[in-house]
Amino acid sequence: MNRRTLSLARLWLLLIPVLILPVFGCKKKVVEEKVVNVVTQAAESRRLRPFIESTGTLNPNEEIIMGAEIDGIVKSVKVDEGTIIKKGMLLATLDDTEYVHEAIRAKAALKQTEASLANTKMEFSRKDALFKEQLVTRQQYDDVFTRLTLAESEVDRARAALVIANQKLAKTRLYAPTASRVKEKKVAVGDFVKNGTPMVILIQPDPLKLRFSVPERDIGKIKVGQDVNVRVDAYAGRDFIGKVSIVFPSLEEKTRSLTVEALIPNTQDELKPGLFAKVLLYTGDLQDMVVVPVTALLYEGEKIRLFVIEGNTAKERPVKLGNKYGEFMEITQGLKAGEIVVVAGQQSLSEGAKVAAQKSQQNENNTPAAKDNREHK
Structure with a gap:
């Protein structure tokens, strides 16, 4: 009887590991299938104008250096810096x-x-x-x-x-050749000047010239007559509209960029030469585009991808990009409007991962892309 009891005890000791292993195996499998917390947002279809962003500097339409045409002593100077000049106005005289x-x-x-x-x-x-x-x-x-x-x-x-x-x-009397404004007075009464000595520098502030650079990849989109939207820090939130007047014939070798010049009307004399300007160069008419926040994109060399959510599962999706619109990027291939994309937390994702999604709380109406959409409906 004791022998039989001992045999049964030994048998149970051998069976216990076999019975426990599946239970622990199941628990291990449940632990490995973790859920990743992510923030999502729907891809949107928006009607926007394609544009190129750049920066530039405002310059006078013309800068005229009025110099002495003969030798002599300055007898009078009739203007000061900032004086508004009419065509034919007397600027200065020499002793005659x-x-x-x-x-x-x-x-x-x-x-x-x-x-x-x-x-x-x-x-x-x-x-x-x-x-x-x-x-x-x-x-x-x-x-x-x-x-x-x-x-x-x-x-x-x-x-x-x-x-x-x-x-x-x-020539002892210096007259303005055109309507302009005095940028700098370079002589005073009593100065002796020789032929060619600069006396007064004039500028034409309306319209202003805006020069900026466009990357080599975008030069095929540029042509004379395109609309240019300009903003300066001095007038925050205000847009000044101009048009492309000159497309330079060759690229800068060092920067591989093309210089473009636009004329910006300045009838109210609000803009000043020398102001730094942020430029939007519109390269086409309004068109429907699929856009997502730039934070949704993952870059690996030349490969660009994002994650979309199907049910509670993350699916990796390679995409092709178009233009950037503020904090949004145009998707030209690989995504449809309405699909749910991950905008935060995607670095921890892999194909087929389970997710716990939370919708983005960002106020989309304040984004640059949405603003551009409102302005050009």
Whole structure:
């Protein structure tokens, strides 16, 4: 009896591990199938205009350096920095004493040569009549003809001298060639200036020129006449609209970018040359696009992917990208509007992982992409 009891006890000891192992195996399997907490948001279809983002600097439409055209001493300066200039307005004058006298001398010289020419003409008329009647020699006729030719040349020379003297006298007064504004006054009364010395720098602030760069990959989308949206920190929240006026013919070798110039109307004189500007260059008309938050994307070299949620399971999805719209990215291939994508927590996911999803609480109406959508409905 004791032997039988001992045998049964030994048998139970052998069976216990066999019975316990499946139970522990099941528990281990349950532990491995963990649930990942993630934040999700639906992919949206939005009607947007494709654009390229860049930055640039506002410059005057034209900058004119008004320099002295003759040597002289500055007699007066009629403008200061910021003065609004009309076309033909007097900017500055030089001492004209010397040039007035030179013009007077040139005028007197012209009168003298004209009087000499008149006398020579009268003499030539008499000798010509006498020569026809053979009352004077050929030499006498030729002498008076030569003096007449020289007298005419002297008159031409004197007239030219008077024109030059008057031009120099006129250049003592500096006039604005166009409507503009004074950027810088570079001389003061009493300064001696030489021909070519800058005296006043003028700028045309309306319209302003905006130069910015576009990456090499986007140059095929650029053309003259496209709309440009400009914002500056000085007027937060305000948009200034312009159009592309020049597309430069070659790329910058160092940056591999193309320079583009746009004209920005500035009729109210609110914008100032030199302001840093944020640029949106619109490259097309409104179109329907599928967009997701940029936080949803995972990058692995050239491969771009995201996770979509089907039921309570994560599915990996390779996608192709379009343009970036603020905090949103256009998906051109691999995703449909309405599908639920993971926007936070996807770094811990793998294909087929179980998830506990929580919807994003982000206020989408304040996002740049949504704002752009409102403005261009």
